[in-house]
Amino acid sequence: MSNLEKYNKIFMDCFSLTEADLNSNLKYQSIPAWDSVGHVGMIAELEDAFDIMFETEDIIDFNSYEKGKELLAKYGIEF
């Protein structure tokens, strides 16, 4: 699975979304499932899948589907 596929799968699984929902409109709190509870669950899944540990700043900066890709680049995850 490519990094993008892994990333997308986590979003779809955590928030019960389809591929079509994954776009620049998908933001923290833009859907009920992505609240603080959903956020923590998703962060944990990403950390497991990519074997990384997010910095505090990055967890609170992670406010959209697109922003997440940018942040993951800091940890050497290229899309």
Next chain:
Amino acid sequence: MNRFSDLERFADRTALIASDGQQYSYKWLLEYGDAVAQQAAPRSLVFLIGSNTPQCIAGYVGFIRRGVVPVLINHTVSQEMIDQLVDAYKPEYVFHPNADGEYELSQLASSPNGESATALPLVASLPPSNQPCSSQLYPELGLILTTSGSTGSPKFVRLTYENLFSNAESIAEYLEIASDDRAITTLPMTYSYGLSIINSHLISGACIILTDAPIIGKDFWTLFKGQNPTTFGGVPFVYDMLKKLRFARMNCPSLKYITQAGGHLSAELVKEFEDVCKQKGIKFIVMYGQTEATARMAYMPWDKLEGRENSIGIAIPGGEFFLIDDNGAVIDQPDVPGELCYRGPNVSLGYATCREELAKGDDNGGVLHTGDVAKRDAEGFYYIVGRKKRFLKIFGNRVNLDEVQELLLKRGIEAACVGKDDAMKVYVVTGTDCNAVRQLLAELTHLNQSAFTVLNIDAIPRNDAGKILYSKLEN
């Protein structure tokens, strides 16, 4: 006993800091709150649609000072649920944010004693047919809280002024709240734990930094860094988030102590925060309570926590615990489990499910049967070991399993709910779309879908009388 009636002595001090950083003095708090409350008749009922904003807190204080009885309802509750609650409770007023986000008081019906207050705007979205209610409120009734923040249940807890202020005083005493303390909110003011932090700080002349921003977001931490809080409280999920945010590596020198309540935090996490807080010079205080006792019943003195990470501690000042066996006899020996009972001035009058029941007096007589099963060790510390009632704590919210089943049944879905805290298992008959039920549950309870696992089963197991056999579903 109305400890909000002499807040004037703190007039020049800062009472509230809004999420934009603006400061509000106690003088402002009292002037704004009294002006709002003056529009309502004393001993009338007001639905307060609560948020962590200066206007809302000031209105709440004003109502308590004037003897107007507020029902605290979270602003996230749907209009449909509010309408149902209005039908059941017939409040004379609603204090709510308008389209511009400013709070205003609207009149729904004339007051019970016929006294007409200032002419106020009617709320278009609420039933204008709301009949004036003839039922008087019980004289000592001061405040009404909901038992469940999320399902819109009409089961409310009736509290007196003495309940409210004796609990606030007790909390201020054991936490040693000082007038230079600054608490930042992590919980809604409509939630008994969140409200207890506000009450105990106000009677101490301390300051509350108000925000509805979640602790996982940037807004919260920007405010935190700018305002230097000395304390906050958190339900177990807040501590999960703090762990995820690497609290251990955060620099927060302003913090003096942090509290935990609203459900059981695992002994491992308690130990972790105990150690981290020790390193940082922060007191970590584990507590226990229920809305039925206003908020707080127990706390663990921070310097006694080591080796007792699973304990809820001891009764708060002014209260006492005892355990009873299945026959109602008091258990004297240590380490024998029984139902945890609490006696104290903060034990509520009882429940209500409609307006007429707000006239009722004291059902509890100062003793609360908590529904939790606990044991006491030889040193007098209490440990929760089980639960008698069918409810779960989900992200700090009490969720009654039977109520959830009812909500689903109303929508034509037969279900049986079991599970553990933060993880409800919902069984539905084969053929029902599990994913759709999961989404519906999230909608109905306003809780994240990750709390629910929906499973198919051939038939819900029942006994001959039709009662669900939950023991056949567990595990």
